[in-house]
Amino acid sequence: MIRRLHAMASGGAALLFILSLPGRVLADEASSAGVSPWAIHGQWTTVVQKHSAFRAPYSGDNSLAPSERQQETTDLTLMLGVRPWRNAEIWINPEIDQGFGLSNTLGVAGFPSGEAYKVGQNAPYLRLPRAFLRQVVPLGGQEEEVEGVANQMAGSRTANNIIITVGKFSVTDIFDANTYAHDPRGDFLNWSVIDAGAFDYAADAWGFTYGGAVEWNQDVWSGRAGLFQLSGVPNGKVTGFDFSQHMVVAEAERRHQWQGRPGKIKLLVFANRGKMGRYDEAVAQSLRDGTVPDTAAVRRRQSRAGWSLNVEQDMGGGIGSFLRLSGNDGSKEAYEFTEINRSASAGLAVKGSRWGREGDTLGAAVAVNGLSPDARQYFGQGGLGILIGDGRLSYAPEKIGEIYYAARVGKALAISFDAQRIVNPAYNHDRGPVTVYALRLHADF
Template sequence: MPSHLSRLIAFTLLAASLTRILPAQESAQPATEAQTDSPASPPKPEDPPATLFPHSDKSRFLIVGQTNIIFQAHGPFHTPYSGPNSLLGRGEYKTSLLGTLYLGAQVIRNPRASTDFLIDVESSGGRGISEALGLGGFTNLDVVRNPSLGSKPYIARVQLHEVIGVGGELTEAERTPFSLSTSVPTRRFDLRFGKMSLPDVIDLNSIGTDSHLQFMNWTVDNNGAWDYAADTRGYTYAGVAEYDDKIWSARYALGLMPTVANGIDVDWNVRRARGENTEFEFRRTPFSAFLPKERKGAVRLLGFVNHANMGVYRDSIKAFEAGLTKVPDITAHAPGSTVKYGVGLNFEQEITENTRIYGRFGWNEGQHQSFAYTEVDQTFAFGADYFMRRYGRPLDKAGITFVSNAIKRDHQNYLRLGGLGFLLGDNGLNYAREDILEGYYNLHAWRGVFYALDGQFVEHPGYNQDRGPVLVESVRMHVDF
């Protein structure tokens, strides 16, 4: 373990040293981070656009794009045994590539009742370490969990976005690929229908949501216990209804579940399979009473109920003990609809002009099969980021976070007896929580070009204290067009 810690310390010192080595540059708040619609740390008006090409906020149309390239590697680590779904114990390195072209048109431009048509085309190539297996909190959110799909471009999102005002008061809004209006009613209904990723609109957090300019881990950028409706690429067909008021918002989303765990096809029978999600957001936190009014924050409470063809861990263990299967097999059950539910909480708070903190908690009942996102039944995370404005680099940013993931007893026993989930399976399990410490430094190089160094120290990978720890080191290049 000391060698891993020394490498992590060396990485941190190298990242910090970049602020002194490189000259100060003009920069701006990244457009990608603004997509989170968060109340914290808006762009500074004196900062120029952080894109390669300028974009007009007055045009009826939007054409923007981005490219994200992540190189990840880890050295050999302790592993007395492994299985088909293990993080590889030998050293390895992989590169992922993600490109997205966002297109949008304002069909109706009236700020009190606007309509957007949105579409984006995406290509996801490369690989994740160990083919994205062996971790509940995997280290690269850009990786598609089924590498056999290849890098052929596909339509990631296509939707109608409708804003309906309630009352005459208007407020300024940031134009993003998900919402084109720059002025919206303060009190409004916000409706979306089509293909989307549910984390586009639910469980947002301006410190821990964007894997292109912030943290990279699955369970940092999203709530790991929220098994949200999605295919293997992370998208679904859904409808979202939202009401926004001055200091609070309420959202409901209904999305299609995959036909099988981590599957590319979704089940169109809504009576049989669906994901129902409710979120309430209050744009104040317990810290607000002790901070100046300009220090923004928010608290969001999430609840979800999934209906799908999910197996039950305890039933698969009983079938194995009865000799019906060679090992517990969560997929060996009669087709039918079962129910999985859970809750989540996240908060963010601006402490100073440059410092923000955030936290997340998630829990699901853990008896039913992990089906759509990852194999986590409970999670909590806490972290912070810091802008380098006082050093003359307003878009450079450093972040650090700690996340701890867990699975329930039946899920543990299933893996201990040799069962396989869609991400985990070491042919055994000596259970412990999976603890992850992640830190990054994001460097603004020129216009829309950013580079980042990132380190993730994982204790008990795949909840197995017989394996690890492992340090995963990353270099990222991000370009906004």
């Protein structure tokens, strides 16, 4: 509750600042640029997800329940934007959330719903995931039209520019983006498909944090760098600007043409600095004390680094492909995202224009996730993590296949059907496989 009130206060301060600006200044700036000084967008998404019963000779505190289960999540978001001066935008996103992920978002490292947070509640509750300022600095080049969509105002900008973003938002709003696999409200749902699985990015339990990023776009190149706050303890609360616990991240992007079709290649590196525990130290202490290993008992200030390679390619004929590879330091506990030390995912998205349904999309992807030797030993002796911990472990890579069909119904509504097959959930060959089905309803304006 304290975190939520603080976030609302921060967003409220930003809104008061916006409203305090002279209306004539806003109107004059907008008039000179030929664009509206404000924007309003909204979205509603409901995901109903169900998994089949599966084999499980044992379960732990963080296991996926072996009996058949069904859960639902809903979020309703209002995106309010205003242009306080030329080339600047301020956005706030008040949101109402409700619902739970399967088994309270536990039991699978590549969790099957990107719409499920690490917290849940039966009654709807209000929060403020985003409140940020974006400033564009023109650097010349061709003038390009910018589409007016959620958290982006319509207008134009030069192709070469610098973009500065500060405030509260998601690290993945800017980093690790991919045209074909990045939006659980519209494309794939699995965590290790929509994001690089080993990208342990700074975030609270809902996936958002405070920080800033600078982007430089020049011809076919882009460079990005950011500084963001980690939570006070792994998977904890983020309550404001306090970078004693922080993440630094950088990404280089090159755009290209392959047989006349656009594509992108991105290389990302990151490092988290904060109080975290080593798996081997937790295991050693547990052996001395005759207890279950616990990384919380051996936390000290140290760093954990990682990387990802992100490729997307338009294949022509309405087909797009993607590939992600990622890895991180597996000697220390996962801090914010999930217990994945290496990951590979790839897939295709096919537009419905191929069969006369212009607004539809068919997608298929696979992901393979792995744990480091130190992590295997920790979880094998009963340790718990952010998402996984079966009490025992017969290790095998976690393998995931996902397919979805998103059908556009009118201008504002989309209905999606999604199916996932998860082999060795939470890296445990003794449990599963499990099949997960989902129905997703999404509306936007």
